[in-house]
Amino acid sequence: xxxxRGRNLTFTEEARRGQLIDVTIELVAEHGYGATSxxxxxxxxxxxxxxxxxxxxxxxxxxxxxxxxxLSELVTAVGAAVDAAEPADGPxxxxxxxxxxxxxxxxxxxxxxxAMTSVTPLTDSKARWSAVADLVSAARAARGVxxxxxxxxxxxVIGGGIDAIVAESLTDPSYDATAAAELLIxxxxxxxxx
Amino acid sequence: xxxxRGRNLTFTEEARRGQLIDVTIELVAEHGYGATSxxxxxxxxxxxxxxxxxxxxxxxxxxxxxxxxxLSELVTAVGAAVDAAEPADGPxxxxxxxxxxxxxxxxxxxxxxxAMTSVTPLTDSKARWSAVADLVSAARAARGVxxxxxxxxxxxVIGGGIDAIVAESLTDPSYDATAAAELLIxxxxxxxxx
DNA sequence: GTCTATAAACGGATAGAC
DNA sequence: GTCTATCCGTTTATAGAC
Numbered sequence: 575x576x577x578x579r580g581r582n583l584t585f586t587e588e589a590r591r592g593q594l595i596d597v598t599i600e601l602v603a604e605h606g607y608g609a610t611s612x613x614x615x616x617x618x619x620x621x622x623x624x625x626x627x628x629x630x631x632x633x634x635x636x637x638x639x640x641x642x643x644x645l646s647e648l649v650t651a652v653g654a655a656v657d658a659a660e661p662a663d664g665p666x667x668x669x670x671x672x673x674x675x676x677x678x679x680x681x682x683x684x685x686x687x688x689a690m691t692s693v694t695p696l697t698d699s700k701a702r703w704s705a706v707a708d709l710v711s712a713a714r715a716a717r718g719v720x721x722x723x724x725x726x727x728x729x730x731v732i733g734g735g736i737d738a739i740v741a742e743s744l745t746d747p748s749y750d751a752t753a754a755a756e757l758l759i760x761x762x763x764x765x766x767x768x
Numbered sequence: 769x770x771x772x773r774g775r776n777l778t779f780t781e782e783a784r785r786g787q788l789i790d791v792t793i794e795l796v797a798e799h800g801y802g803a804t805s806x807x808x809x810x811x812x813x814x815x816x817x818x819x820x821x822x823x824x825x826x827x828x829x830x831x832x833x834x835x836x837x838x839l840s841e842l843v844t845a846v847g848a849a850v851d852a853a854e855p856a857d858g859p860x861x862x863x864x865x866x867x868x869x870x871x872x873x874x875x876x877x878x879x880x881x882x883a884m885t886s887v888t889p890l891t892d893s894k895a896r897w898s899a900v901a902d903l904v905s906a907a908r909a910a911r912g913v914x915x916x917x918x919x920x921x922x923x924x925v926i927g928g929g930i931d932a933i934v935a936e937s938l939t940d941p942s943y944d945a946t947a948a949a950e951l952l953i954x955x956x957x958x959x960x961x962x
Numbered sequence: 963g964t965c966t967a968t969a970a971a972c973g974g975a976t977a978g979a980c
Numbered sequence: 981g982t983c984t985a986t987c988c989g990t991t992t993a994t995a996g997a998c
Contacts, residue, residue, distance in 0.1 A: 584963090586963085587963085590963090604887070605887055606802065606885075606886070606887050607802065608800065608801065608802020608803065609802065609887070611990075611991065611992085612991080612992065612993085613990080613991080613992095621964070621965090622964075622965065622966085623991095623992080623993085624964075624965070624966085624967095624993085624994085625963080625964055625965075627992085627993065627994085628963070628964070629963095632992080632993080633991095633992070633993095687885055688885070691800070691881055691882070691885050692800070693798070693799055693800050693803070695939075699935070699936060699939050699940075703936075724947065724948065724951055726936075726943075727933065727947075727948040727951045727952070728951070730929070730932040730933055730936055730948070731928075731929040731932060731933070731951070731952055731955060733932055734925075734928035734929045734930070734931050734932025734933070735924070735925040735928045735929060736928070737928050737931070737932070738924040738925060738927055738928025738931070739921065739924055739925070739928070741893070742893060742897075742920075742924055745889075745893050746893075749920075753918065753921075754918065754921040754924070757918055757921045757922070757925070758921070758925055760959065761925060761955065761956075761959030761960060762955075762959070763959075764958045764959045764962075765954065765955030765956070765957075765958040765959040766955060768958070778981090780981085781981080784981090805972075805973065805974080806973080806974060806975085807972080807973080807974090815982070815983085816982075816983060816984085817974080817975080818975085818976085818977095818982075818983065818984080818985095819981085819982055819983070821974085821975065821976085822981070822982070822983095823981095826974080826975080827973095827974065827975095
């Protein structure tokens with residue numbers, strides 16, 4: 575899958591971009607977007623501000639590229655886990671893979687939080703809950719559960735529970751997020767899939 | 769309850785401080801902490817930067833005062849609602865009052881988010897979940913429920929669900945947060961209090 | 963491809979006039 | 981009690997040398 579543009583990116587250029595994205599994730603995770611300056615990014619990467627702006631036209635563009643990388647990695651991992659599961663176990667697979675993935679990537683979590691709480695929300699709320707709502711709906715159908723259910727709220731509660739568990743394991747590494755995920759699955763099972 | 773210090777605050781001084789806290793909440797809610805400068809605060813209040821710094825020694829101090837006001841108002845309201853409820857209904861009262869209070873104060877929500885996601889967390893995680901854990905524990909005792917339960921995770925899931933519902937009603941005012949709270953209460957009932 | 967140099971604006975905070 | 985004037989550091993971004 576070579577570059578589609580007229581000029582290919584050189585190896586070093588590609589490596590530089592990857593490095594810049596890495597240090598950006600690290601700095602935004604540690605200090606927040608507002609406190610992450612081009613100067614700091616450049617210093618961490620071992621080059622100068624102007625050097626950074628050669629590879630990305632602006633600080634904003636660099637941060638968005640970093641966020642996009644983090645998000646697509648998450649979506650890929652969770653999507654694969656959900657696809658591999660039975661429809662009846664979709665929500666459980668979603669919760670397990672989401673918590674498992676994020677638990678091991680604390681910096682990614684902080685990057686995603688920064689993007690969500692940013693005033694210009696880089697992440698769409700509906701894009702997230704509607705996917706989970708579909709999972710819940712499919713699981714209920716596969717289990718033969720009937721009755722009314724507000725799928726949007728159901729999805730939001732699941733997402734919120736995941737966020738809280740992941741956030742807690744971030745501030746307290748000794749917290750057992752895996753066990754917590756299993757409890758959340760039980761709650762969802764008894765409260766939303768019956 | 770007069771001022772305890774040697775000199776009382778004048779009426780105008782007290783009014784100024786209140787006004788400064790109000791505009792700070794508004795600006796932090798709208799633009800985030802990092803993008804809220806003393807200059808903007810001063811401009812919104814109709815005075816100058818130096819004028820602001822006369823009343824509060826630093827930007828940080830002003831923001832912290834604003835946050836403290838928002839938080840104590842929330843704690844007072846929710847605390848009263850929980851105290852007025854039967855122990856068996858403690859979690860339900862907590863969820864209802866929390867969602868109800870925050871739904872009507874969108875700017876307060878964004879202020880609290882800013883404080884939580886700030887790098888120097890102004891809000892303690894344990895302070896929040898341990899109070900909810902006590903509510904869950906008391907409700908289970910009152911209902912005669914036995915069996916093991918990870919109260920910390922239970923509390924985190926409740927808090928996370930509330931956050932997600934409130935956040936959604938923030939981005940979509942037509943979303944019925946009150947109905948959503950009732951669904952969350954049902955889920956908690958079936959998943960954690962049985 | 964990365965650097966130096968610099969522009970132009972904005973940040974928080976202080977001193978002192980009124 | 982509030983303002984004017986100012987300081988100094990930092991910010992993003994550009995122009996042009998190497």
